Amino acid sequence: MSALEGLAVRRTTTAQQLADGLSERIMAGAFGPGDRLRESAIAAELGVARNTIREAVRILELTGLVRYEVNRGAVVIAPTRETVEALYTARERLETAAIARTPSPAQLEAITDAFASLEQAARTGDAGLVIDRDLAFHQAIVGLLDSTRLSEFFAGLTKELRFYLAVLSKSETPDEVVAEHRLILDAIRGGDRERAVAEIRAHVETSVRRLSELL
Incomplete structure (x- = not known):
């Protein structure tokens, strides 16, 4: 008997599809920070079971976009300066450690290709696509650490x-x-690791400052 006998490959569940859709709405600003996700109202509007909505919201909790509050239920995260700094500090530590290493030809090619994809996305003007390619570029940088665990950890942060x-x-x-x-790419290609680290730090600091102003 095969160890895989009876294992079925299932299509994406309705709950996952709903979670993806709600995530897109949150990213687009349809739900603002602190807004409640009223499970009964969403279920009624979409014509799906409330249990399915509840499962979708639990999936969103794992991405960090939603949290449960006492007496309020599921709400979209309302970031504070502290939570932003904690997240971006983790990101900076990983990326500066990675970018301080000398890339192999294959790793340099992966980072260069990721940047080219970001440029292509920018030409489309599609904000969602730019975000995807932006994160892929930084994921390629973390790949310099040659650690699948650290790459997986960073992938979790990207959510x-x-x-x-x-x-x-x-x-x-x-x-x-x-x-x-x-x-950042120019510093990596030029072999200037000190400058590359400085560019990553500047990039992260600029992001935190802008977010503090916007949030």
Whole structure:
């Protein structure tokens, strides 16, 4: 008997589809920080079981976009300066440690390709696509650590970072995003690890400052 006998590959569940849809609405600003996600109202409007909505909200909790509050239920996160700084500090520690290493030819190619994809996304003007490619660029940088565990940890952070990048997208153009990332890429390609670390730190500090002003 095969160890995989009876294992079925299932399509995305309705709850996951709802979680993805709600996530997109949150990113687009349809639900603001602190807004309640009224499960009964959402279930009634969409014509789905309330239990399915509850499961979708639990999925959103894992992404960091939603949390449960006593007497209020599920609410969209209302970031504080402390939570933003904690998240971005974790990001900075990972990325500066990674970028201080000398990339292999394959790793340099991966980072360069990720930047090229970011440039292409910027030309479309699609904010969601720019955010995806932005995060992919930084994921490629973390790949310099040669650790699947650390790469997976960073991938987990990107779920929450996506929310903040959506906020930032309202105050910066895609061309400005590309320009900031080009400075990082140029330092990596030039083999100037000290400058690369400085560019990552400047990038993170600028993001935190802008978020503090916007939030």
